[in-house]
Amino acid sequence: MSSPAVRWLDLPAGRFRCLAWAGGKPGAIFLHGLTGVAEVWGPTVEALGDGRPECLALDQRGHGHSAKPRTGYAVGDFVGDLLAAMDALGLEQPHLVGHSMGARVAMVAAARYPERFRSVAIVDIGPEEWKANHVQTVAAFERMPVSWPDVETAIGGSGRTRDGGSLDAEVAARPAAEVLRGIATARLRTLPDGSVTWLADREALKQTVVTQRSRNYWREWERLRIPALYVRGGASTEVRPAVAARMQARNPAVDWVEFAGAGHNVPLIAPGLLAETLSRHWRQCPGSS
8 A cells, every 4th residue: 555645734723634645636635533543544545546536634633643622623623624724735626525523524514615625425424413422432432541551452453443244245345454453553652651542632532522413414414515425334323224314305415325234434344345436426526527
């Protein structure tokens, strides 16, 4: 897998890290999910092949090597970072892709600023308020170790994702174990004594999920007018069947695709199929060759 270039962006909220893979115009910008880092998009970008657009992925606020302010974790704050990053990069009307928390940011950005994007792809998140979800997530963060004695202990020796069940044949194979291991390691910071801890700020993660899951985004979902793709993991519990049906009814213009057998972590479970689906979506956008 080719190594992306690292770009540092000085934005109003602080310094942000961006990974950049060379490609054509218009570009595409990718937003990871809660606890993630820009590296999670590497397998999908590689699967796009030589004809891909320029691809850029941010470490979002509170995550990775980007700024970690004490407050300011509403969706609007993340959208502001995205627009500021696009200005800093000189990125005009890119394709926008988000997964999970990043997909919610993408949904809101595309609905509120449609003139800034060529298309949007929303991967496995719903627009609904969901208290039980954020209560369970915060409890999981509270149980999470603050540090580990070494990298091997932190990632369980493999870095393999535990999200999702068995996959149908139509879903592409997971990335190789060493790639997943590298992505897992990218989420960690080594301390002077050799132990490791999360790069993400745990309090920021809790603020993010509570703030964003305590309100709904149905208005934004209904306002999506640019070419929009929704990708749902067929075995994911993130989007409940009743919510999925409501989403389709309230905005039938969104192109809906479901990956049978795939769990929530679609970019790592089925990067090849996701890349194929994105490429097809982008080719159908007005003005695309």
